[in-house]
Amino acid sequence: MAYLCFxxxxxxxxxxxxxxxxxxxxxxNPVTTLTISDSEHISYKFLESILISLRKAGYLxxxxxxxxxxxxxxxxxxxxLTDIMRLLEGPIALLPCVSLNYYEACDDCQSEETCSxxxxxxxxxxSTLEIFRNHTVADLK
Amino acid sequence: MAYLCFxxxxxxxxxxxxxxxxxxxxxxNPVTTLTISDSEHISYKFLESILISLRKAGYLxxxxxxxxxxxxxxxxxxxxLTDIMRLLEGPIALLPCVSLNYYEACDDCQSEETCSxxxxxxxxxxSTLEIFRNHTVADLK
DNA sequence: TGCAAAACCTATTAAACCGATAGGTTATTA
DNA sequence: TAATAACCTATCGGTTTAATAGGTTTTGCA
Numbered sequence: 001m002a003y004l005c006f007x008x009x010x011x012x013x014x015x016x017x018x019x020x021x022x023x024x025x026x027x028x029n030p031v032t033t034l035t036i037s038d039s040e041h042i043s044y045k046f047l048e049s050i051l052i053s054l055r056k057a058g059y060l061x062x063x064x065x066x067x068x069x070x071x072x073x074x075x076x077x078x079x080x081l082t083d084i085m086r087l088l089e090g091p092i093a094l095l096p097c098v099s100l101n102y103y104e105a106c107d108d109c110q111s112e113e114t115c116s117x118x119x120x121x122x123x124x125x126x127s128t129l130e131i132f133r134n135h136t137v138a139d140l141k
Numbered sequence: 142m143a144y145l146c147f148x149x150x151x152x153x154x155x156x157x158x159x160x161x162x163x164x165x166x167x168x169x170n171p172v173t174t175l176t177i178s179d180s181e182h183i184s185y186k187f188l189e190s191i192l193i194s195l196r197k198a199g200y201l202x203x204x205x206x207x208x209x210x211x212x213x214x215x216x217x218x219x220x221x222l223t224d225i226m227r228l229l230e231g232p233i234a235l236l237p238c239v240s241l242n243y244y245e246a247c248d249d250c251q252s253e254e255t256c257s258x259x260x261x262x263x264x265x266x267x268s269t270l271e272i273f274r275n276h277t278v279a280d281l282k
Numbered sequence: 283t284g285c286a287a288a289a290c291c292t293a294t295t296a297a298a299c300c301g302a303t304a305g306g307t308t309a310t311t312a
Numbered sequence: 313t314a315a316t317a318a319c320c321t322a323t324c325g326g327t328t329t330a331a332t333a334g335g336t337t338t339t340g341c342a
Contacts, residue, residue, distance in 0.1 A: 150300075150301090151300080151301065152300085184301075184302060184303085186301095186303060186304085187301060204310080205308075205309045205310050205311090206309060206310025206311045206312090207310070207311045207312065208310085208311065208312090
């Protein structure tokens, strides 16, 4: 059986795991992509692309060459998981019409007030959001 | 932009909407697929397959021929949304390894105790689960 | 100065899945 | 007997995911 929707992508999963590794090292001791891909059993090339997007978004610094690698630019307690989730996964919501950061109207709905599932999905969004908002990269261990 | 994962499938969305329509009618006045597909702006053929799976799972009864259609087999207050979600969407969890009904171990994880994101995902699952458990088809309106 | 390490970049792929469509058959009612 | 509506099987195009391939650039060090 397959579980596509409603599930975390491997991209996000691997990204969170990588961040938890990086949170255990300071910026003077960068961690290489290979180190993380080995210890977390993640495809090297796939992880590479994830770390690059985390760097481009401003969460990671990098150092090339021998002794190089990636490191957190802020202390892990200062990085809420909402930010990471939104970057890697996208909206924290079960429907685009209840997403705060990636809102999109539904094709099939006339209005959101009369939609039979809108309010329920807002409840789910809020409860999930509260968890991610109250946890940071430092909680990944 | 596209939002695949972490999102409800249209199948589930349409299924919930259809149930909310059926909840407004008693079993002596079945509602046709066409009526629902028109009022909810859902593809007829797609909705058809959804209603059939709801019937096969024991939630709906059906009546063929003129005056026929679908109707709820129980009163809407007695159908918790957890059941519907699991049928149409699958696991109520962000990872198979934290799913209660569709559990699957991760390939990359050594153990769930040491997994850096396992506990967090359990929290999300529990909060989502609580909402769906405390709501029924009768709440869809 | 040259070699190795490691980040960085672009492109491509195979498989899977979603959402929808097509074209029927069967059962029921009037 | 004709219309209605559920029911069934199969297929399809498009999109996305996750991974792979094959490079270039920068840095440290012997």
